[in-house]
Amino acid sequence: EAGVAQSPRYKIIEKRQSVAFWCNPISGHATLYWYQQILGQGPKLLIQFQNNGVVDDSQLPKDRFSAERLKGVDSTLKIQPAKLEDSAVYLCASSSGPLGNTIYFGEGSWLTVV
Amino acid sequence: QKEVEQDPGPLSVPEGAIVSLNCTYSNSAFQYFMWYRQYSRKGPELLMYTYSSGNKEDGRFTAQVDKSSKYISLFIRDSQPSDSATYLCAMSDNYGQNFVFGPGTRLSVLP
Numbered sequence: 001e002a003g004v005a006q007s008p009r010y011k012i013i014e015k016r017q018s019v020a021f022w023c024n025p026i027s028g029h030a031t032l033y034w035y036q037q038i039l040g041q042g043p044k045l046l047i048q049f050q051n052n053g054v055v056d057d058s059q060l061p062k063d064r065f066s067a068e069r070l071k072g073v074d075s076t077l078k079i080q081p082a083k084l085e086d087s088a089v090y091l092c093a094s095s096s097g098p099l100g101n102t103i104y105f106g107e108g109s110w111l112t113v114v
Numbered sequence: 115q116k117e118v119e120q121d122p123g124p125l126s127v128p129e130g131a132i133v134s135l136n137c138t139y140s141n142s143a144f145q146y147f148m149w150y151r152q153y154s155r156k157g158p159e160l161l162m163y164t165y166s167s168g169n170k171e172d173g174r175f176t177a178q179v180d181k182s183s184k185y186i187s188l189f190i191r192d193s194q195p196s197d198s199a200t201y202l203c204a205m206s207d208n209y210g211q212n213f214v215f216g217p218g219t220r221l222s223v224l225p
Contacts, residue, residue, distance in 0.1 A: 103213075
């Protein structure tokens with residue numbers, strides 16, 4: 001079974017530029033998550049989709065971050081304009097159910113803002 | 115007080131040692147408790163999960179939950195260099211909502 005795919009793996013941009021990350025979840029997984037993990041910290045949920053509807057985006061900085069999940073499959077996370085404090089790993093995860101014991105993570109997209 | 119607290123380490127042990135990793139939490143609504151392992155430059159992978167209080171064993175790994183103390187533990191027996199990673203505890207309520215990670219403990223097992 002293919003895992004959660006993410007791209008690009010690494011990105012370096014200047015502050016105030018924009019960046020987009022793509023995620024392809026495990027086939028058949030209805031729930032998709034985007035997490036932000038700053039070095040030395042645990043992942044923090046940015047947004048959770050159930051199919052193509054948003055379940056939770058309470059911690060998404062909506063003035064600069066946006067996310068969409070087209071047709072309930074792939075998803076993109078965009079940051080515009082980027083700030084230095086956005087340097088982090090952006091983890092996409094998918095789940096076959098609502099409970100945490102079924103969440104599978106991708107390898108992450110590493111963003112450095114200079 | 116943070117919702118989930120975990121000693122960040124780093125924790126260094128010799129090969130073959132028993133490792134104890136711990137988390138404390140404040141939200142009594144948490145019912146599901148997970149441990150994830152994260153290797154450098156990789157995403158977290160689920161190691162174990164338990165529901166409510168009690169113990170669960172899987173090979174060299176044992177997870178314990180004490181809800182009365184709001185304290186969970188992961189024990190690793192006969193630790194190996196390949197166990198060197200960051201270990202993240204995570205928990206959620208009964209409906210899978212309010213899913214929260216601890217900050218992680220970095221473990222190094224020295225050969």
